[in-house]
Amino acid sequence: MGIPRYIVAGPSEMLAITGNGIPEILLKKKHFLWPLQKCTTLDISPVNYSFQVQAMSAEKLPFYLPAVFTIGPKVLEEANYESLIKYAKLMSNSDKQSTHIQDLVKGVIEGETRVLAASMTMEQIFKGTKEFKQEVFDKVQLELNQFGLYIYNANVKQLVDVPGHEYFSYLGQKTQMEAANQAKIDVAEARMKGEIGAKLRDGETKQNAAKIDAETFIESTKRQGEGKKEEVRVNTEVKIFQNQREAEVIEATTVLAKKKAGWSQTARLAEVEAEKAVAIREAELQMEVEKKKAFVETAKLKAELLTKATVEYDIKVQEANSELYKRQKEAEAALFESQKKAEAQRANADAELYARQQAANSELYAKQKEAEGVATIGKAQAIYIGSILKELNHNYPALRDYLMINNGIYQEIANTNAQAVQGMQPKISIWSGSNSAESEGGSGLKDVAGLYRMLPPLLETVHEQTGMQPPAWLATLPDHK
Structure with missing residues (x-):
């Protein structure tokens, strides 16, 4: 166990106490330090930062901007040490010989000065030095507030040419x-x-x-x-x-x-x-x-x-996000598979419907073509019959007889009658032309003469069996009354 001791800070110093009985950081000018407590002395005196920023105007003209800033921790009344606590946390990560704070302050000032200079023309910077100084002061102060630092004075010197860009x-x-x-x-x-x-x-x-x-x-x-x-x-x-x-x-x-x-x-x-x-x-x-x-x-x-607690928090967040991402991907994979199956079924149904439609269209097309062929044949037959009827001087019985002979109707009738009278005793006429053949003396007209002798009995037999008269241009049957 340590011995309690009384500590007093200097005129430009502040005591930062942490440890037993203190929730976070306690800032005092004097304090009775108990065991298990730690005290750090903070130098709160302002510091001058001189630098020469190489900036560029809105016309992309480079120049040097010499400036001197007086910056230190922001010390207010004792009841509100919020800014000073931020400064104490910042100093806790740096030793006394470190240039970390100086580099931080210079980086903020130079960065904000360059950004502000890039938004102004060279004429505005040159003529409005006072306004430019105030803009730099406001923007730099806004960035330094998060570190508990305050700009006590800012002095912008005369602008200087960059070598080679006079x-x-x-x-x-x-x-x-x-x-x-x-x-x-x-x-x-x-x-x-x-x-x-x-x-x-x-x-x-x-x-x-x-x-x-x-x-x-x-x-x-x-x-x-x-x-x-x-x-x-x-x-x-x-x-x-x-x-x-x-x-x-x-x-x-x-x-x-x-x-x-x-x-x-x-x-x-x-x-x-x-x-x-x-x-x-x-x-x-x-x-x-x-x-x-x-x-x-x-x-x-x-x-x-960054503190260790922040790193652990980020690790936990990353693990949770990784697990959530994994589950989302599994759900998306299952949904994708279901969608693909549904699309495959829909594609099969569409293909089957398309095949049926094509078959129906083919059948309809065949029927249409068949009807067109029948209509064409009918038109051709009408033209053909019309031309024959015209040649026969519109003699309809002669046209009928011609069509029956041309289409083999008489032969079909004879075949039908022959089949119908099988097993019966029909009236059979036999013609013989032997005597005539002998009288012809075996000339070349013997066969023609025999054919003409056979026509009258043949036509009479057809008339008796069917009631049909032969055409007038072919023969005339005798009147049997």
């Missing part, structure tokens, strides 16, 4: 050249006015002198004065004309000098713009590098400030 030097040279050119123009105008005035005064003097001389000469010699007067008048006009021409020459010379000065200025501006284009690209790349550095430094600071 914007302010060129700006001064531009101003000097403009002033010099304007002075040259003013001198030329003054010289022009002086010379013109002198010439005018000289001309007026000579005119007055010539006028007086002419008047005197006229008074003395009136008879010869008219000629001399005219001569003096002509000489005076010539002199005035010469003076006017000289004034015009001087004016033209002045205009030419102005144009030459403008051309020289334009050429110089073009060279400066070409050089600045390269400088702007280099500044953009440098700004990207600075952003990466600031990001890495910020991440490093966050990693250093």
Whole structure:
């Protein structure tokens, strides 16, 4: 067990006590330190931070911004040590010789200063130094509040050119050249006015002198004065004309000098713009590098400030998220499998329905084509029968007999009658043409004669059995009454 002791802090110090009987951190100027308690002395005096930030304006023009910030822990009344507690926690992670706090403060100031400068034009930064200082002060203070730090003073010095990007030097040279050119123009105008005035005064003097001389000469010699007067008048006009021409020459010379000065200025501006284009690209790349550095430094600071409890909490959260993700993926896999099965069944049903529809469409198409064929055959037969009927002079019985003979109707009737009278005793007629054949003497017309002799008994037999008369163009049966 330790011995209790009484501790008193210095004028610019504060005691941070932790341990037995203290929930978190107790800040005191003096304290009676008990056993199992620990006391750390905090230096709360402000510190000056001098630095030179390389920033870039909204026109992508690089420059140096020298500045001095006086920063220290924010000390308020004793009842509210919230900011000082944040500062004590920050100091607990650094030893006395560490530059961690200094690097932290400089990183915040430089980062916010660059971001603010990038949103303003060079003219706004140059002319509004007071407003720029206030903006930097507000934005940096907002970032430092989370560490319990307070800006007691901020001083932004004169802007400085980056080597190789002499914007302010060129700006001064531009101003000097403009002033010099304007002075040259003013001198030329003054010289022009002086010379013109002198010439005018000289001309007026000579005119007055010539006028007086002419008047005197006229008074003395009136008879010869008219000629001399005219001569003096002509000489005076010539002199005035010469003076006017000289004034015009001087004016033209002045205009030419102005144009030459403008051309020289334009050429110089073009060279400066070409050089600045390269400088702007280099500044953009440098700004990207600075952003990466600031990001890495910020991440490093966050990693250093994380506590073990935060790490354990993140591990638990990751494990819970991993388990939830695993279950979600299993559920999604089961749902995906069910969806695929349903899609397969729907695809089979669609295929079967499509096959049935195609079969029905094929059958319907065959029926349609068959009907079209029958209709075509009917039309052809109608045309065929119409042409035969026309050739027969619209003799319908002759058309009927022709169709029956052509389609073999008589042969079918004979076959049907032969089958019907099988086993019966029909009336059978036998024709013989032997005598006639002998009388023909065996000529080539013997067969034709025999065929014609067989027609009358054949037609009579058909008439008796069916009641049908032979066509008139073929034969006529005798009347048996």
